[in-house]
Amino acid sequence: MDEARILRRGLSPRLWLAGGWLLVALLAAIFAPLIAPQDPLAQDLMLEHLPPFWLDGAEPGYWLGTDSLGRDLLSRLIFGGRIAFIVAFAAASAACLVGSALGLIAGYFGGWADRIISRVVDIWMAFPPVLFAILLVAVLGTGLSSVIIAIAVIDWTRFCRVIRAEAMSQARMDYVESARIAGYGRIGIMLREVLPNVVPSVVALLSLEMGIAVIVEAILSFVNLSISTDDPTWGGIIAEGRLSIHQAWWVLVFPLATLILTVLSFSQFGEGLKARFDPVLR
Amino acid sequence: MSACLEIRSLSAVLPNGQRVLRSVSLAVQPSEVRALVGESGAGKTMIGKAVLGVLPKSVRIVEGEMLIEGEDLGRLDPKARRTLIGARTALIPQDPLTALNPSRRIGPQMTDRLVRILGWSGERADSRIRQLLDEVQIRDPERVLKSYPHELSGGMRQRVLIAAAFAAEPRLIVADEPTTALDVTVQKQILRLIAQLQRDHGTAILFVTHDLGVVAKISQKVSVLYAGKVVEEAETAQLFATPQHPYTRALIAATPRYTDPYASLKPVDETVLAGLAAEIAAADKDWRPSHG
Numbered sequence: 001m002d003e004a005r006i007l008r009r010g011l012s013p014r015l016w017l018a019g020g021w022l023l024v025a026l027l028a029a030i031f032a033p034l035i036a037p038q039d040p041l042a043q044d045l046m047l048e049h050l051p052p053f054w055l056d057g058a059e060p061g062y063w064l065g066t067d068s069l070g071r072d073l074l075s076r077l078i079f080g081g082r083i084a085f086i087v088a089f090a091a092a093s094a095a096c097l098v099g100s101a102l103g104l105i106a107g108y109f110g111g112w113a114d115r116i117i118s119r120v121v122d123i124w125m126a127f128p129p130v131l132f133a134i135l136l137v138a139v140l141g142t143g144l145s146s147v148i149i150a151i152a153v154i155d156w157t158r159f160c161r162v163i164r165a166e167a168m169s170q171a172r173m174d175y176v177e178s179a180r181i182a183g184y185g186r187i188g189i190m191l192r193e194v195l196p197n198v199v200p201s202v203v204a205l206l207s208l209e210m211g212i213a214v215i216v217e218a219i220l221s222f223v224n225l226s227i228s229t230d231d232p233t234w235g236g237i238i239a240e241g242r243l244s245i246h247q248a249w250w251v252l253v254f255p256l257a258t259l260i261l262t263v264l265s266f267s268q269f270g271e272g273l274k275a276r277f278d279p280v281l282r
Numbered sequence: 283m284s285a286c287l288e289i290r291s292l293s294a295v296l297p298n299g300q301r302v303l304r305s306v307s308l309a310v311q312p313s314e315v316r317a318l319v320g321e322s323g324a325g326k327t328m329i330g331k332a333v334l335g336v337l338p339k340s341v342r343i344v345e346g347e348m349l350i351e352g353e354d355l356g357r358l359d360p361k362a363r364r365t366l367i368g369a370r371t372a373l374i375p376q377d378p379l380t381a382l383n384p385s386r387r388i389g390p391q392m393t394d395r396l397v398r399i400l401g402w403s404g405e406r407a408d409s410r411i412r413q414l415l416d417e418v419q420i421r422d423p424e425r426v427l428k429s430y431p432h433e434l435s436g437g438m439r440q441r442v443l444i445a446a447a448f449a450a451e452p453r454l455i456v457a458d459e460p461t462t463a464l465d466v467t468v469q470k471q472i473l474r475l476i477a478q479l480q481r482d483h484g485t486a487i488l489f490v491t492h493d494l495g496v497v498a499k500i501s502q503k504v505s506v507l508y509a510g511k512v513v514e515e516a517e518t519a520q521l522f523a524t525p526q527h528p529y530t531r532a533l534i535a536a537t538p539r540y541t542d543p544y545a546s547l548k549p550v551d552e553t554v555l556a557g558l559a560a561e562i563a564a565a566d567k568d569w570r571p572s573h574g
Binding site for chain 1 (some may be wrong): 336360365367370373375376383384395398399
Protein backbone atom coordinates (compact mmCIF):
# COMPACT_ATOMS: atom_id res chain seq x y z
CA MET A 1 0.00 0.00 0.00
CA ASP A 2 2.85 2.31 0.90
CA GLU A 3 4.87 1.38 -2.12
CA ALA A 4 1.85 1.91 -4.32
CA ARG A 5 1.33 5.37 -2.91
CA ILE A 6 4.95 6.31 -3.49
CA LEU A 7 4.74 5.17 -7.09
CA ARG A 8 1.52 7.07 -7.63
CA ARG A 9 3.05 10.26 -6.35
CA GLY A 10 5.95 9.78 -8.71
CA LEU A 11 9.51 10.84 -8.12
CA SER A 12 10.09 14.55 -7.92
CA PRO A 13 12.36 16.00 -10.65
CA ARG A 14 14.75 17.08 -7.93
CA LEU A 15 15.15 13.51 -6.73
CA TRP A 16 15.42 12.25 -10.32
CA LEU A 17 18.11 14.67 -11.47
CA ALA A 18 20.21 14.54 -8.30
CA GLY A 19 19.86 10.77 -7.93
CA GLY A 20 20.56 10.27 -11.64
CA TRP A 21 23.80 12.22 -11.60
CA LEU A 22 24.96 10.49 -8.41
CA LEU A 23 24.17 7.08 -9.86
CA VAL A 24 26.07 7.82 -13.08
CA ALA A 25 29.06 9.21 -11.19
CA LEU A 26 29.02 6.30 -8.72
CA LEU A 27 28.83 3.65 -11.43
CA ALA A 28 31.61 5.36 -13.35
CA ALA A 29 33.75 5.38 -10.22
CA ILE A 30 33.06 1.72 -9.42
CA PHE A 31 33.76 0.52 -12.96
CA ALA A 32 36.51 3.06 -13.62
CA PRO A 33 39.05 0.58 -15.04
CA LEU A 34 36.45 -0.63 -17.56
CA ILE A 35 35.06 2.75 -18.51
CA ALA A 36 38.02 5.10 -18.54
CA PRO A 37 39.21 5.53 -22.14
CA GLN A 38 42.86 5.98 -21.17
CA ASP A 39 45.24 5.14 -18.34
CA PRO A 40 44.80 8.11 -15.98
CA LEU A 41 48.47 8.10 -15.09
CA ALA A 42 49.95 7.65 -18.58
CA GLN A 43 51.95 10.74 -19.54
CA ASP A 44 52.68 11.72 -23.11
CA LEU A 45 54.25 15.10 -23.63
CA MET A 46 53.36 14.92 -27.33
CA LEU A 47 49.70 15.14 -26.28
CA GLU A 48 49.90 17.96 -23.75
CA HIS A 49 47.03 20.46 -23.53
CA LEU A 50 44.79 18.75 -26.04
CA PRO A 51 41.43 20.55 -26.12
CA PRO A 52 38.05 18.83 -25.54
CA PHE A 53 36.44 17.01 -28.44
CA TRP A 54 34.43 19.85 -30.00
CA LEU A 55 37.40 22.19 -30.44
CA ASP A 56 39.98 22.20 -33.24
CA GLY A 57 43.03 20.06 -32.59
CA ALA A 58 41.21 17.47 -30.43
CA GLU A 59 42.38 13.87 -30.58
CA PRO A 60 39.82 11.05 -30.69
CA GLY A 61 39.83 9.07 -27.44
CA TYR A 62 40.67 12.16 -25.36
CA TRP A 63 37.12 13.45 -24.94
CA LEU A 64 37.74 16.20 -22.44
CA GLY A 65 41.29 16.96 -23.52
CA THR A 66 44.55 16.47 -21.64
CA ASP A 67 46.53 18.30 -18.97
CA SER A 68 50.06 19.72 -19.11
CA LEU A 69 51.58 16.24 -18.86
CA GLY A 70 49.40 14.86 -21.61
CA ARG A 71 47.21 12.78 -19.27
CA ASP A 72 43.59 12.17 -20.29
CA LEU A 73 41.31 14.46 -18.27
CA LEU A 74 38.14 12.34 -18.47
CA SER A 75 39.98 9.25 -17.23
CA ARG A 76 41.47 11.23 -14.37
CA LEU A 77 38.05 12.59 -13.40
CA ILE A 78 36.55 9.08 -13.40
CA PHE A 79 39.32 7.68 -11.26
CA GLY A 80 39.21 10.75 -9.01
CA GLY A 81 35.54 9.93 -8.41
CA ARG A 82 36.58 6.71 -6.68
CA ILE A 83 38.38 8.57 -3.94
CA ALA A 84 35.66 11.20 -3.73
CA PHE A 85 32.94 8.58 -3.17
CA ILE A 86 34.94 6.48 -0.75
CA VAL A 87 35.62 9.57 1.34
CA ALA A 88 32.02 10.75 1.02
CA PHE A 89 30.48 7.49 2.23
CA ALA A 90 33.02 6.59 4.90
CA ALA A 91 33.54 10.02 6.43
CA ALA A 92 29.87 11.04 6.34
CA SER A 93 28.74 7.75 7.87
CA ALA A 94 31.27 8.00 10.68
CA ALA A 95 30.34 11.63 11.41
CA CYS A 96 26.66 10.71 11.26
CA LEU A 97 26.96 7.80 13.65
CA VAL A 98 28.88 9.71 16.30
CA GLY A 99 27.03 13.01 15.92
CA SER A 100 23.51 11.56 15.77
CA ALA A 101 24.05 9.31 18.78
CA LEU A 102 25.40 12.15 20.91
CA GLY A 103 22.72 14.55 19.64
CA LEU A 104 19.95 12.07 20.46
CA ILE A 105 21.29 11.57 23.98
CA ALA A 106 21.75 15.31 24.59
CA GLY A 107 18.33 16.21 23.22
CA TYR A 108 16.33 13.45 24.85
CA PHE A 109 17.96 13.21 28.28
CA GLY A 110 18.76 16.92 28.66
CA GLY A 111 20.31 17.96 31.97
CA TRP A 112 23.96 17.15 32.50
CA ALA A 113 24.34 15.00 29.41
CA ASP A 114 23.05 17.89 27.32
CA ARG A 115 25.22 20.47 29.07
CA ILE A 116 28.43 18.49 28.58
CA ILE A 117 27.75 17.50 24.97
CA SER A 118 26.61 21.00 24.00
CA ARG A 119 29.71 22.65 25.50
CA VAL A 120 31.96 20.21 23.64
CA VAL A 121 30.12 21.05 20.41
CA ASP A 122 30.51 24.79 21.05
CA ILE A 123 34.23 24.44 21.62
CA TRP A 124 34.58 22.16 18.61
CA MET A 125 32.83 24.60 16.32
CA ALA A 126 35.06 27.46 17.42
CA PHE A 127 37.90 25.84 15.45
CA PRO A 128 38.13 27.00 11.83
CA PRO A 129 37.17 23.73 10.08
CA VAL A 130 39.60 23.82 7.15
CA LEU A 131 42.51 24.71 9.42
CA PHE A 132 41.40 21.94 11.77
CA ALA A 133 41.38 19.47 8.87
CA ILE A 134 44.82 20.50 7.65
CA LEU A 135 46.15 20.25 11.20
CA LEU A 136 44.64 16.81 11.70
CA VAL A 137 45.99 15.43 8.44
CA ALA A 138 49.38 16.93 9.21
CA VAL A 139 49.35 15.09 12.53
CA LEU A 140 47.84 11.83 11.28
CA GLY A 141 49.91 11.81 8.10
CA THR A 142 48.50 11.90 4.60
CA GLY A 143 46.49 8.99 3.27
CA LEU A 144 42.92 7.96 2.64
CA SER A 145 42.12 6.89 6.20
CA SER A 146 43.56 10.11 7.64
CA VAL A 147 41.34 12.18 5.40
CA ILE A 148 38.28 10.16 6.39
CA ILE A 149 39.07 10.41 10.09
CA ALA A 150 39.77 14.14 9.82
CA ILE A 151 36.42 14.85 8.16
CA ALA A 152 34.49 12.71 10.65
CA VAL A 153 36.23 14.34 13.60
CA ILE A 154 35.42 17.82 12.33
CA ASP A 155 31.88 17.37 11.13
CA TRP A 156 30.12 15.20 13.73
CA THR A 157 29.01 18.46 15.38
CA ARG A 158 26.77 19.23 12.41
CA PHE A 159 24.71 16.11 13.11
CA CYS A 160 24.87 16.56 16.83
CA ARG A 161 23.35 20.05 16.82
CA VAL A 162 20.48 19.31 14.44
CA ILE A 163 19.56 15.95 15.95
CA ARG A 164 19.74 17.39 19.46
CA ALA A 165 17.21 20.08 18.55
CA GLU A 166 14.92 17.55 16.87
CA ALA A 167 15.13 15.09 19.75
CA MET A 168 14.37 17.90 22.19
CA SER A 169 11.16 18.86 20.45
CA GLN A 170 10.16 15.20 20.08
CA ALA A 171 10.81 14.57 23.78
CA ARG A 172 8.18 17.19 24.65
CA MET A 173 5.50 15.48 22.58
CA ASP A 174 2.52 13.90 24.31
CA TYR A 175 3.25 10.47 22.91
CA VAL A 176 6.55 10.42 24.76
CA GLU A 177 4.69 11.29 27.95
CA SER A 178 2.14 8.56 27.25
CA ALA A 179 4.96 6.06 26.80
CA ARG A 180 6.39 7.07 30.16
CA ILE A 181 3.01 6.66 31.83
CA ALA A 182 2.67 3.23 30.25
CA GLY A 183 5.92 2.27 31.93
CA TYR A 184 8.53 2.24 29.18
CA GLY A 185 12.13 2.85 30.21
CA ARG A 186 13.93 6.01 29.13
CA ILE A 187 16.28 4.28 26.69
CA GLY A 188 13.42 2.27 25.21
CA ILE A 189 11.45 5.48 24.61
CA MET A 190 14.47 7.17 23.06
CA LEU A 191 15.02 4.33 20.60
CA ARG A 192 11.41 3.38 19.87
CA GLU A 193 9.53 6.68 20.02
CA VAL A 194 12.06 9.44 19.39
CA LEU A 195 14.59 7.89 17.01
CA PRO A 196 12.14 7.02 14.19
CA ASN A 197 11.00 10.63 14.13
CA VAL A 198 14.47 12.06 13.65
CA VAL A 199 15.47 9.58 10.93
CA PRO A 200 14.27 11.80 8.04
CA SER A 201 16.54 14.59 9.27
CA VAL A 202 19.42 12.18 9.71
CA VAL A 203 19.02 10.98 6.13
CA ALA A 204 18.91 14.52 4.73
CA LEU A 205 21.94 15.54 6.76
CA LEU A 206 23.83 12.41 5.81
CA SER A 207 23.44 13.19 2.13
CA LEU A 208 24.37 16.82 2.67
CA GLU A 209 27.41 15.73 4.66
CA MET A 210 28.55 13.48 1.81
CA GLY A 211 28.67 16.56 -0.39
CA ILE A 212 30.60 18.44 2.26
CA ALA A 213 33.03 15.53 2.62
CA VAL A 214 33.65 15.71 -1.14
CA ILE A 215 34.43 19.42 -0.81
CA VAL A 216 36.73 18.97 2.17
CA GLU A 217 38.57 16.16 0.41
CA ALA A 218 38.99 18.41 -2.62
CA ILE A 219 40.32 21.21 -0.45
CA LEU A 220 42.80 18.88 1.20
CA SER A 221 44.03 17.51 -2.10
CA PHE A 222 44.13 21.04 -3.51
CA VAL A 223 46.70 21.90 -0.85
CA ASN A 224 48.35 18.55 -1.52
CA LEU A 225 47.43 17.07 1.88
CA SER A 226 45.08 14.32 0.85
CA ILE A 227 46.37 11.17 -0.74
CA SER A 228 50.12 10.93 -0.99
CA THR A 229 50.16 8.59 -3.98
CA ASP A 230 49.79 9.65 -7.57
CA ASP A 231 46.12 8.66 -7.63
CA PRO A 232 44.17 11.46 -9.28
CA THR A 233 41.76 13.38 -7.06
CA TRP A 234 39.34 16.11 -8.07
CA GLY A 235 41.02 18.63 -5.81
CA GLY A 236 44.41 17.67 -7.16
CA ILE A 237 43.28 18.10 -10.77
CA ILE A 238 41.81 21.50 -9.92
CA ALA A 239 45.13 22.53 -8.37
CA GLU A 240 46.97 21.50 -11.54
CA GLY A 241 44.37 23.18 -13.73
CA ARG A 242 44.84 26.44 -11.89
CA LEU A 243 48.45 26.59 -13.09
CA SER A 244 47.57 26.18 -16.76
CA ILE A 245 44.34 28.18 -16.79
CA HIS A 246 45.59 30.44 -19.63
CA GLN A 247 46.67 27.61 -21.91
CA ALA A 248 44.05 24.99 -21.08
CA TRP A 249 40.94 26.23 -19.23
CA TRP A 250 39.32 22.80 -19.47
CA VAL A 251 41.74 21.27 -16.97
CA LEU A 252 40.25 23.60 -14.35
CA VAL A 253 36.65 23.87 -15.52
CA PHE A 254 35.71 20.18 -15.91
CA PRO A 255 36.80 18.98 -12.48
CA LEU A 256 35.24 22.08 -10.93
CA ALA A 257 31.95 21.42 -12.71
CA THR A 258 32.04 17.76 -11.67
CA LEU A 259 32.65 18.75 -8.08
CA ILE A 260 29.86 21.33 -8.00
CA LEU A 261 27.36 19.00 -9.65
CA THR A 262 28.16 16.20 -7.24
CA VAL A 263 27.95 18.33 -4.12
CA LEU A 264 24.72 19.96 -5.29
CA SER A 265 23.26 16.55 -6.12
CA PHE A 266 24.06 15.21 -2.68
CA SER A 267 22.29 18.07 -0.92
CA GLN A 268 19.25 18.01 -3.22
CA PHE A 269 19.01 14.24 -2.98
CA GLY A 270 18.99 14.51 0.80
CA GLU A 271 16.24 17.12 0.83
CA GLY A 272 14.20 15.08 -1.62
CA LEU A 273 14.56 11.97 0.52
CA LYS A 274 13.53 13.85 3.62
CA ALA A 275 10.38 15.11 1.96
CA ARG A 276 9.66 11.58 0.80
CA PHE A 277 10.19 9.76 4.08
CA ASP A 278 8.81 12.26 6.53
CA PRO A 279 5.42 10.73 7.40
CA VAL A 280 3.93 14.13 8.18
CA LEU A 281 5.09 15.85 5.00
CA ARG A 282 4.12 12.83 2.95
CA MET B 283 -12.45 -0.85 50.55
CA SER B 284 -9.82 1.73 49.73
CA ALA B 285 -10.37 4.52 47.25
CA CYS B 286 -9.15 4.06 43.69
CA LEU B 287 -7.19 7.28 43.99
CA GLU B 288 -6.62 9.26 47.13
CA ILE B 289 -4.72 12.53 47.25
CA ARG B 290 -3.95 13.93 50.70
CA SER B 291 -2.88 17.50 51.18
CA LEU B 292 -0.74 17.66 48.03
CA SER B 293 1.35 20.80 47.55
CA ALA B 294 3.79 21.58 44.78
CA VAL B 295 6.04 24.56 44.12
CA LEU B 296 7.94 26.10 41.24
CA PRO B 297 11.69 26.79 41.60
CA ASN B 298 10.88 30.40 42.59
CA GLY B 299 8.88 29.13 45.54
CA GLN B 300 5.49 29.93 44.05
CA ARG B 301 2.88 27.34 45.02
CA VAL B 302 1.06 25.73 42.11
CA LEU B 303 -0.88 23.22 44.22
CA ARG B 304 -2.14 24.22 47.65
CA SER B 305 -2.81 21.28 49.96
CA VAL B 306 -5.09 19.53 47.48
CA SER B 307 -7.08 16.62 48.86
CA LEU B 308 -9.51 14.49 46.94
CA ALA B 309 -10.56 10.88 46.60
CA VAL B 310 -11.92 9.00 43.60
CA GLN B 311 -13.90 5.86 44.45
CA PRO B 312 -13.84 2.81 42.17
CA SER B 313 -16.07 3.28 39.08
CA GLU B 314 -16.61 6.92 39.93
CA VAL B 315 -16.13 9.87 37.59
CA ARG B 316 -14.64 12.79 39.42
CA ALA B 317 -14.51 16.08 37.55
CA LEU B 318 -11.74 18.54 38.25
CA VAL B 319 -12.93 21.91 37.05
CA GLY B 320 -11.27 25.30 37.01
CA GLU B 321 -9.94 28.08 34.82
CA SER B 322 -6.74 27.60 32.87
CA GLY B 323 -3.77 27.80 35.20
CA ALA B 324 -5.79 26.54 38.17
CA GLY B 325 -3.56 23.47 38.41
CA LYS B 326 -6.05 20.84 37.26
CA THR B 327 -3.73 19.36 34.64
CA MET B 328 -0.91 19.52 37.18
CA ILE B 329 -2.85 17.21 39.52
CA GLY B 330 -3.34 14.71 36.71
CA LYS B 331 0.36 14.81 35.85
CA ALA B 332 1.34 14.40 39.49
CA VAL B 333 -0.79 11.26 39.78
CA LEU B 334 0.73 9.81 36.61
CA GLY B 335 4.27 10.70 37.65
CA VAL B 336 4.99 12.99 34.71
CA LEU B 337 5.24 16.40 36.36
CA PRO B 338 7.63 18.80 34.59
CA LYS B 339 11.08 18.73 36.17
CA SER B 340 10.68 22.29 37.44
CA VAL B 341 7.65 21.42 39.59
CA ARG B 342 8.50 19.91 42.97
CA ILE B 343 6.09 18.16 45.32
CA VAL B 344 6.73 19.50 48.82
CA GLU B 345 4.05 17.75 50.84
CA GLY B 346 1.24 15.30 50.68
CA GLU B 347 0.56 11.71 49.65
CA MET B 348 -0.93 10.05 46.62
CA LEU B 349 -2.37 6.56 46.96
CA ILE B 350 -3.51 4.37 44.11
CA GLU B 351 -5.76 1.60 45.47
CA GLY B 352 -4.25 2.09 48.90
CA GLU B 353 -0.62 1.97 47.76
CA ASP B 354 1.34 5.07 48.66
CA LEU B 355 3.29 6.20 45.56
CA GLY B 356 5.75 8.12 47.72
CA ARG B 357 6.81 4.96 49.54
CA LEU B 358 7.62 3.01 46.38
CA ASP B 359 10.98 3.12 44.65
CA PRO B 360 10.87 4.78 41.21
CA LYS B 361 10.78 1.52 39.27
CA ALA B 362 7.99 0.00 41.34
CA ARG B 363 6.07 3.28 41.10
CA ARG B 364 6.38 3.27 37.28
CA THR B 365 5.19 -0.33 37.15
CA LEU B 366 2.21 0.41 39.39
CA ILE B 367 1.22 3.52 37.45
CA GLY B 368 1.71 1.72 34.13
CA ALA B 369 -0.44 -1.23 35.15
CA ARG B 370 -3.31 0.54 36.92
CA THR B 371 -3.67 3.91 35.22
CA ALA B 372 -3.94 5.36 31.74
CA LEU B 373 -4.24 8.77 30.15
CA ILE B 374 -6.68 10.14 27.62
CA PRO B 375 -4.72 13.17 26.46
CA GLN B 376 -5.94 16.59 25.44
CA ASP B 377 -4.48 16.88 21.97
CA PRO B 378 -5.00 13.86 19.73
CA LEU B 379 -2.64 15.43 17.17
CA THR B 380 0.50 15.06 19.26
CA ALA B 381 -0.48 12.08 21.40
CA LEU B 382 0.22 9.47 18.73
CA ASN B 383 3.68 8.85 17.35
CA PRO B 384 3.59 10.17 13.76
CA SER B 385 6.11 7.68 12.42
CA ARG B 386 4.45 4.49 13.66
CA ARG B 387 1.29 2.81 12.42
CA ILE B 388 -1.71 2.74 14.77
CA GLY B 389 -1.80 -1.04 15.14
CA PRO B 390 1.71 -1.67 16.46
CA GLN B 391 1.48 1.50 18.47
CA MET B 392 -1.59 0.20 20.31
CA THR B 393 -0.50 -3.43 20.80
CA ASP B 394 3.11 -2.61 21.68
CA ARG B 395 2.27 -1.57 25.23
CA LEU B 396 0.18 -4.68 25.93
CA VAL B 397 2.88 -6.98 24.60
CA ARG B 398 6.03 -5.31 25.87
CA ILE B 399 4.93 -3.87 29.18
CA LEU B 400 2.19 -6.25 30.26
CA GLY B 401 3.63 -9.36 28.61
CA TRP B 402 0.55 -10.35 26.60
CA SER B 403 0.85 -12.60 23.58
CA GLY B 404 0.64 -10.92 20.20
CA GLU B 405 -2.69 -12.57 19.27
CA ARG B 406 -4.28 -11.68 22.59
CA ALA B 407 -3.21 -8.05 22.28
CA ASP B 408 -4.43 -7.93 18.70
CA SER B 409 -7.89 -9.31 19.46
CA ARG B 410 -8.16 -7.04 22.51
CA ILE B 411 -7.36 -3.97 20.41
CA ARG B 412 -9.92 -4.98 17.78
CA GLN B 413 -12.55 -5.44 20.47
CA LEU B 414 -11.82 -1.97 21.85
CA LEU B 415 -11.88 -0.37 18.40
CA ASP B 416 -15.30 -1.93 17.99
CA GLU B 417 -16.39 -0.49 21.33
CA VAL B 418 -15.36 3.02 20.25
CA GLN B 419 -17.40 2.45 17.08
CA ILE B 420 -14.60 2.35 14.56
CA ARG B 421 -16.16 0.42 11.72
CA ASP B 422 -13.12 -0.30 9.56
CA PRO B 423 -10.49 -1.45 12.07
CA GLU B 424 -8.33 -2.96 9.29
CA ARG B 425 -7.76 0.41 7.67
CA VAL B 426 -7.27 2.22 10.98
CA LEU B 427 -4.75 -0.29 12.30
CA LYS B 428 -2.68 0.07 9.14
CA SER B 429 -2.87 3.87 9.07
CA TYR B 430 -0.37 6.43 10.23
CA PRO B 431 -1.84 8.94 12.68
CA HIS B 432 -1.84 11.81 10.16
CA GLU B 433 -4.13 9.80 7.90
CA LEU B 434 -6.93 9.89 10.49
CA SER B 435 -9.17 12.77 11.51
CA GLY B 436 -8.93 14.34 14.97
CA GLY B 437 -12.09 12.56 16.14
CA MET B 438 -10.81 9.20 14.86
CA ARG B 439 -7.50 9.71 16.60
CA GLN B 440 -9.25 10.53 19.86
CA ARG B 441 -11.29 7.32 19.51
CA VAL B 442 -8.06 5.39 19.01
CA LEU B 443 -6.61 7.00 22.13
CA ILE B 444 -9.71 6.17 24.16
CA ALA B 445 -9.54 2.57 22.96
CA ALA B 446 -5.84 2.47 23.88
CA ALA B 447 -6.53 3.90 27.33
CA PHE B 448 -9.15 1.24 28.14
CA ALA B 449 -7.27 -1.62 26.46
CA ALA B 450 -5.25 -2.75 29.47
CA GLU B 451 -8.24 -2.48 31.87
CA PRO B 452 -6.76 0.23 34.08
CA ARG B 453 -8.49 0.98 37.38
CA LEU B 454 -8.08 4.73 36.93
CA ILE B 455 -8.04 6.88 33.82
CA VAL B 456 -6.94 10.49 33.84
CA ALA B 457 -8.82 12.30 31.08
CA ASP B 458 -7.07 15.61 30.49
CA GLU B 459 -9.52 17.88 28.63
CA PRO B 460 -10.15 15.06 26.14
CA THR B 461 -12.69 17.04 24.12
CA THR B 462 -11.11 20.49 24.12
CA ALA B 463 -9.10 20.12 20.91
CA LEU B 464 -12.07 18.71 18.96
CA ASP B 465 -14.82 20.57 17.18
CA VAL B 466 -18.20 20.81 18.87
CA THR B 467 -20.07 18.10 16.97
CA VAL B 468 -17.31 15.59 17.57
CA GLN B 469 -16.99 16.62 21.23
CA LYS B 470 -20.44 15.28 22.00
CA GLN B 471 -19.78 11.87 20.43
CA ILE B 472 -16.43 11.51 22.17
CA LEU B 473 -17.93 12.43 25.52
CA ARG B 474 -20.70 9.87 25.05
CA LEU B 475 -18.12 7.23 24.13
CA ILE B 476 -16.02 7.89 27.22
CA ALA B 477 -19.14 7.69 29.41
CA GLN B 478 -20.23 4.47 27.71
CA LEU B 479 -16.86 2.74 28.08
CA GLN B 480 -16.53 4.00 31.64
CA ARG B 481 -19.86 2.34 32.55
CA ASP B 482 -19.08 -0.90 30.71
CA HIS B 483 -15.63 -1.31 32.20
CA GLY B 484 -16.32 0.16 35.64
CA THR B 485 -13.23 2.36 35.42
CA ALA B 486 -12.73 5.32 37.72
CA ILE B 487 -12.00 8.55 35.84
CA LEU B 488 -10.37 11.76 36.97
CA PHE B 489 -11.87 14.08 34.40
CA VAL B 490 -10.00 17.35 33.98
CA THR B 491 -11.99 20.08 32.24
CA HIS B 492 -12.80 23.77 32.23
CA ASP B 493 -16.26 23.16 30.82
CA LEU B 494 -19.09 23.03 33.36
CA GLY B 495 -21.40 21.66 30.69
CA VAL B 496 -19.14 18.63 30.36
CA VAL B 497 -18.98 18.29 34.13
CA ALA B 498 -22.77 18.14 34.36
CA LYS B 499 -22.96 15.45 31.68
CA ILE B 500 -20.29 13.03 32.79
CA SER B 501 -19.36 13.26 36.46
CA GLN B 502 -20.82 12.13 39.77
CA LYS B 503 -18.59 14.37 41.88
CA VAL B 504 -16.79 17.63 41.27
CA SER B 505 -13.83 19.42 42.75
CA VAL B 506 -13.68 23.11 41.87
CA LEU B 507 -10.13 24.37 41.67
CA TYR B 508 -8.83 27.90 41.85
CA ALA B 509 -5.11 28.81 41.92
CA GLY B 510 -4.17 25.27 42.89
CA LYS B 511 -6.65 25.13 45.76
CA VAL B 512 -9.83 23.07 46.00
CA VAL B 513 -12.45 25.70 46.85
CA GLU B 514 -15.45 23.42 46.76
CA GLU B 515 -16.16 19.72 46.50
CA ALA B 516 -19.63 18.22 46.04
CA GLU B 517 -21.89 15.77 44.28
CA THR B 518 -22.37 17.10 40.76
CA ALA B 519 -26.13 17.55 41.00
CA GLN B 520 -25.79 19.24 44.35
CA LEU B 521 -23.06 21.57 43.10
CA PHE B 522 -25.26 22.91 40.34
CA ALA B 523 -28.37 23.06 42.54
CA THR B 524 -26.84 24.70 45.60
CA PRO B 525 -23.29 25.93 45.00
CA GLN B 526 -21.75 26.83 48.35
CA HIS B 527 -18.64 28.82 47.49
CA PRO B 528 -19.02 32.29 45.92
CA TYR B 529 -16.45 31.33 43.24
CA THR B 530 -18.47 28.29 42.20
CA ARG B 531 -21.59 30.46 41.97
CA ALA B 532 -19.68 33.01 39.87
CA LEU B 533 -18.31 30.26 37.62
CA ILE B 534 -21.78 28.83 37.03
CA ALA B 535 -23.14 32.31 36.37
CA ALA B 536 -20.38 32.94 33.83
CA THR B 537 -21.27 29.87 31.75
CA PRO B 538 -22.79 30.91 28.41
CA ARG B 539 -26.35 29.66 27.90
CA TYR B 540 -27.87 28.37 24.69
CA THR B 541 -31.21 29.92 25.62
CA ASP B 542 -29.77 33.40 25.12
CA PRO B 543 -27.01 33.09 22.53
CA TYR B 544 -26.74 36.84 21.95
CA ALA B 545 -26.00 37.75 25.57
CA SER B 546 -22.46 39.00 25.99
CA LEU B 547 -20.11 36.67 27.84
CA LYS B 548 -19.84 37.48 31.53
CA PRO B 549 -16.46 37.28 33.24
CA VAL B 550 -16.20 35.89 36.76
CA ASP B 551 -17.20 38.61 39.23
CA GLU B 552 -14.28 40.83 40.35
CA THR B 553 -15.22 40.98 44.02
CA VAL B 554 -15.36 37.18 44.18
CA LEU B 555 -11.83 36.97 42.77
CA ALA B 556 -10.58 39.59 45.22
CA GLY B 557 -12.11 37.59 48.07
CA LEU B 558 -10.41 34.43 46.78
CA ALA B 559 -7.05 36.17 46.50
CA ALA B 560 -7.31 37.30 50.11
CA GLU B 561 -8.33 33.79 51.21
CA ILE B 562 -5.32 32.27 49.44
CA ALA B 563 -2.88 34.89 50.71
CA ALA B 564 -4.03 34.24 54.28
CA ALA B 565 -3.62 30.47 53.81
CA ASP B 566 -0.15 30.89 52.27
CA LYS B 567 1.05 33.02 55.18
CA ASP B 568 0.50 30.26 57.71
CA TRP B 569 1.59 27.47 55.40
CA ARG B 570 4.75 25.48 56.01
CA PRO B 571 5.35 22.23 54.15
CA SER B 572 4.65 19.42 56.60
CA HIS B 573 7.71 17.59 55.36
CA GLY B 574 10.37 17.80 52.65
